[in-house]
Amino acid sequence: VATGICHTDEHVLQGSFPNVEFPVIPGHEGAGIVESIGEGVTSMKPGDKVIPVCVPQCGECSFCLNPESNICQKSTVCEPQNLLPDKTSRFSCKGKQIHHFLWVSTFAEYTVLPEYAVAKIDAAAPLDKVCLFGCGFSTGYGAAINTAKVKPGSTCAIFGLGGVGLSVVMGCKAAGASRIIAVDINKDKFAKAKELGATDCINPRDFNKPIQ
Numbered sequence: 001v002a003t004g005i006c007h008t009d010e011h012v013l014q015g016s017f018p019n020v021e022f023p024v025i026p027g028h029e030g031a032g033i034v035e036s037i038g039e040g041v042t043s044m045k046p047g048d049k050v051i052p053v054c055v056p057q058c059g060e061c062s063f064c065l066n067p068e069s070n071i072c073q074k075s076t077v078c079e080p081q082n083l084l085p086d087k088t089s090r091f092s093c094k095g096k097q098i099h100h101f102l103w104v105s106t107f108a109e110y111t112v113l114p115e116y117a118v119a120k121i122d123a124a125a126p127l128d129k130v131c132l133f134g135c136g137f138s139t140g141y142g143a144a145i146n147t148a149k150v151k152p153g154s155t156c157a158i159f160g161l162g163g164v165g166l167s168v169v170m171g172c173k174a175a176g177a178s179r180i181i182a183v184d185i186n187k188d189k190f191a192k193a194k195e196l197g198a199t200d201c202i203n204p205r206d207f208n209k210p211i212q
Contacts, residue, residue, distance in 0.1 A: 002127040003106040004029035004163075006135050012101060019080040024099040025091055031131035033096065044120045049127065051134050054081075054102035056117035059123070063155070074116075085114055121206030140167025144175055152176030158198075160185040161189040166196055173197030 007024040011017040034048045044050060057064050060115065061073040074085065082099040083089050090112040091098035091105065105111050121130060142162070144150050154177040158168045161184040172180045182190065182198035190201035202211075 001032045002030060002131040004132050004134070008135070009107075018134065019082070020098045021080075021082045023093070023096070024082070024101050025105040025111075026101045027106030027108070028052070028102045028104045029131055029134040029136060030104060031127040031134070032106075032111075033127075034118075035110065038115075039140060039212075041115045044118065044198060049121050049123055049125055050110065051119045051121055051141070052106060053111055053117050054104050054134065055105075055120050056114070068187045071114050074114075079146040084112065104134070106131075111160050117180035121162050136163040137167045137170075140169075141171040141174075144168050144171025148170060150175035153178045155179040155181070157181040157183060159183045161186070166193060169193055169196045169198050170203050 005027075006029050008017060008028065010023065012020055012026045031049065031051050034044055034046050034050055035044055037044065043101075055072070055075050057072050057198060058074050063071055063073050074151075075081070081101070081103045084100065084103065089097045089122045090097055091100065091108065103113055105118050143164075144156070149157075150172050151157055152175065154172070154175070156172045156177045156179070158165050158172070158180070160168075161182055165182070165184070169180055169182060179200065180198045181200045182193040183202045183204060184190070184193075185203055185205055187201075187203055190198075193201055
C-alpha cells in the first residue's frame with residue numbers, strides 16, 4: 001500500500017549494491033495489508049496490516065537463538081535474498097523471471113514473503129507513515145538506542161538530517177539525552193530537527209574554525 005524510497009534502492013539501480021540479480025523489483029521500506037496466506041501460516045490473516053522485514057528473524061536458527069546476535073542466518077547477510085527461500089520468484093514479465101530484492105520488493109503492488117519476514121502491526125497504524133519503520137526510521141532510532149546506547153543526560157551530535165539522521169534525533173530524545181546537537185549544511189532542516197528534539201542546530205559553513 002505504501003513505500004518509502006531509500007538511498008539503498010538507488011544503489012540497486014546503479015548496480016552498486018552487492019548480490020543483486022537483474023531484472024529486479026527494488027523497494028524495501030514498505031507497509032501493506034495481507035491479501036492471502038499460505039499453508040501453515042498462523043501469525044497473521046488476510047486483512048492484517050503488516051510491515052515487510054528486509055532483515056528478518058526466523059527465531060529458529062543458532063543466530064536467532066543467541067542473545068548476543070541480531071543477524072538471522074536466513075538474512076541477506078548470510079545468503080542472497082534474490083529469490084524466496086524455496087529458490088523461486090513470484091515475479092515475472094512476459095514470461096521472464098524477475099528477481100526479488102531482499103525478498104520484500106515494495107515497489108510492486110503485490111509481493112510474497114516468508115511468514116517470518118513480515119511483522120504484524122496495529123490496525124490503526126497509518127501505512128504511509130509506518131512504512132518508514134522498514135528501514136530508515138529503525139536504522140536511525142536503533143543507532144541511538146541499541147548501538148550508541150544513549151544514556152539520560154547525554155550530549156549527542158548528529159551529522160546529517162535526512163530521514164535517518166532525524167530518526168537518530170528522535171532516538172536520542174527518547175533515551176533522555178539532555179543536549180542534542182544537529183549538524184547539517186541545509187538550514188531548512190533545522191525547524192524539523194528542533195520539532196523532533198534537537199536542542200542546537202549548527203551549519204558548519206557558518207564557521208571557519210573549530211567551535212566548542
